[in-house]
Amino acid sequence: MERQPFVSAANVSERLAQPPALAISTVIFALRPSATSGRPTLWLPLVRRIREPFKGLWALPGGPLAQADSLQDAAARNLADTTGLAPSYLEQLYAFGGLHRSPAQRVVSIVYWAMVQPTEADMALESENVKWFRADGLETLAFDHNQIVDYALWRLRNKMAYGSIAYHLLGEKFTLAQVREVYEAVLDRTVDPANFRRQLKQTAHIEATDEYLQGGKHRPPRLYRYTGTTAEDSPVP
Amino acid sequence: MERQPFVSAANVSERLAQPPALAISTVIFALRPSATSGRPTLWLPLVRRIREPFKGLWALPGGPLAQADSLQDAAARNLADTTGLAPSYLEQLYAFGGLHRSPAQRVVSIVYWAMVQPTEADMALESENVKWFRADGLETLAFDHNQIVDYALWRLRNKMAYGSIAYHLLGEKFTLAQVREVYEAVLDRTVDPANFRRQLKQTAHIEATDEYLQGGKHRPPRLYRYTGTTAEDSPVP
């Protein structure tokens, strides 16, 4: 949700006189069962614009930067405000500052991307103006938000390739097959279960619990727990 | 250079009333011969603060975001203004928005990182208030700029590991040994020349010219040219 200025129509001189507005937006990913196949797929919540510009279109949750919040806090806050979600992973995605992203005033959006666990995601409040969408094949969104989502997806797939990101889409305890399903959903290809298991046990920071997931149709799989830190990469953020 | 507000002293209520200022800064890397060994090492230009806060300390080149520029253009522009440089590579690094980065007003800095070729770097204007420093072992800089440089270095090394970034630090034509020297300088370890050569010819986008670098002490090495695109990674920026 880009902040709207005090003018209602675009005006070149006014536009140039105003400083660029600063907004925070968030791309929130969660795993939900596909409506058709039932297999887990990527979803994200969007909010409907209730005013111009782009009134009626769907957009990423967001808002202006509150004075008392760091960028990270601001992202977490209006994520909670609009969707009621608390992310298990939250990282800066990119700062979008093109001149014509918003028709009236110039807006610079600092965009974060988040991942929430399924239990959280189910509790997310849905309403007339807040709804979940499948991440692939989105309709046209407000502003440049389609591009932003595409970029977030690209980065998610990139991190997935050699990182321990998948765990943040799962609950506290999970089976290795569930991790594999996340990879397959996000990367959109099948993965050999045997080799995948080995890769995980070598590199990723997980530990076996002594619990097993009961209630399945077949041999109960062992449950694992993620032991890695949330920020296993960069030194600054 | 963070933009200074109209107040001279920090004042809580004023601080909260003002919107956060938006600034652009740039970390510029170039290859220069080490003063001691003569081997190429990483350097970056800094500008001296001529006003409070942090008056007298060195800082990253930067300034406020001009209305008519995209973020990328703004970075390129004040890079040219302060150092006279035209980058061969320019990419967004991160948006830094901590609450207390600047003492008086809250400043959100969108930081870019750039690489310039040695011929360019030699033409860079140095003065009392603009000087080149070795990227490792920097003194204390203004604001949080030490952290920013560290993060830029981390990202540079990361990209170097499996990318075609090194070429942007070199001229149009280069020997394979020069590319290897860049890798060794940035990653700070030796690399087997034979294996390195093979890796490059497989993956990286370079083509052999029919020229050789004359004037060395030994067998003249063949010159190569970079043929890859500048943006071989993300879809958005």
Added chain:
DNA sequence: TCAAAAGTGTTTTCTCTACACCCATGT
């Protein structure tokens, strides 16, 4: 002719992949 870097070839080692196989459970 010798030193040193350019460039090539070869062996060894490691990692990734494919796939055969056993295990444990619900039906």
Added chain:
DNA sequence: ACATGGGTGTAGAGAAAACACTTTTGA
């Protein structure tokens, strides 16, 4: 018992590392 996913073992392909070796120049 048997079908099915959980879990282990292993042989082959391909990439990476280590290093011996030839080539070409300046001194």
